[in-house]
Amino acid sequence: EIFSSVSKMKTLPRLERRLLTKFEDFLQTVHREDGAADELRRKLQKLHQWNSKIVKNTSIIECPLHAFRLVKRLVRQWSAVFKLADDVIAPSVSRFKEFTNSTREWLRTQQIWPTHADLSGAATAIVRLHHLYNLDYAPLLQGHFLNVTSKPLTSLELTYVTKAALKLGFICDAKGLFSALETLSAGFEGERTVARVQRLRERLSDLMIGSMSECEHNNSISTPSVSFLASEPEQRRKEAVRTLYHQMCRKSMQAAIVHGSGTRCYLHSTQVPYLKFKAEVVNYDPYIVVFHDVISDDEIREMKDLSFGKLSPSTLAVAQVAHEQQLIRVSQNAWLFDTSPVVSRVSRRVELITRLSTRILHQDTHAEPYQVLNYGLGGVYGPHEDSVRVPRHNGNENTPLLRNSGDRTATWMYYLSDVQLGGATVFPLLGASIRPQKGTAAFWYNLKHSGEGDVRMVHAGCPVLYGDKWVANKWLREVGNVFTRPCLLHPHL
Ligand SMILES: O=C(O)CCC(=O)C(=O)O
């Protein structure tokens, strides 16, 4: 899957360019002038034009609507190209079959070519963003997404978006989208469009029967169904946290200054005399602090470069049902050890500032390697605690890492990118939020001084509305840090 990493998606136009070149070069060697070959040339020419526009400006993929359209083109238009080549041309030109087979194989080895799952993932992102941030669907139908303007949605595109809303269980969104689809396809007599609309109508009416939801209440975010077993009060607590999380994400979009009110700045001393860092207290009790200018652009580039090839879709520490993961976490991550002088230096800085050890040695691990995260389209990380030792995570105590190194005492999170819109880190129970800013880092403790997991530290990454969000987590472990964690009375760390 690729929709779960915006940075990976940005490499798609270059790959498409290489694919186009392969086809164009091959066609040069095929001297065939008939309708099918002409049609193939025409299709490729059109793809070439689209590609030329986007290959020079891949940052537009940070806009979910452009990203959705790119994925749609790669999945649908290219499968039409292959189909035409295989079904119409290859039977009379045998070399063609060899060519399409080997080209398909080549694409597979690149591992990033999108599939139908990516197409529905991209449509899901668009719906989730509209739903969560309370955006009006009307501009989207006209091809507008925030300040980006493009062509109105086609009936096929609208079908994907409506289906995504249905799948998410957002019935009111689906109803609205479906009636727009009906209007849009009213004049079309095409069999496929009619059948598509009919199928959706049936699915929607099935869902409506079981649901009494009134669409006027669209603003209160429906909590997605959670099918794993949970006791009733726990379930209610979870829903309350989710509601607060959604509210905070929306609020973080409106406020110009995102950090909590009463934010206080100071110069934070380190173990090196005169080396101080700008610090901003986001919350006093429990303590959450953001440090500014703690990692340079060059260091960030190196961390991203070292991680990029290793990114793979994020999973969750707490087992969840597969289809729910989409709602809880949409990102890819890689583990990065201190294998280069730059990464080591970046870790030393964490030590200088926090006075905690980041040493990673076999059998004596004071910290985890960096978990470098790149978010995907509408990328989110729902409410969670970094600590495993919060009461409701019972049963997780017995992992080898926990036995050897203890819990995640503290979290240090480097922000490796800005995010144009959305993507704030929020603490729903504290009312604190942090806007991602390249070069800064957030720090907080996950455990109380007693060693118990602090449930107040539940936090989340709001959906990325527009942008390519990167963070790097350094989780500092208990063992090796029990004596270094500063005293409770210390005003700072
Ligand atoms: O990306 C964010 O803002 C939060 C990430 C996070 O909480 C985590 O990776 O554990």
Ligand SMILES: [Fe+2]
């Ligand atoms: Fe976290």
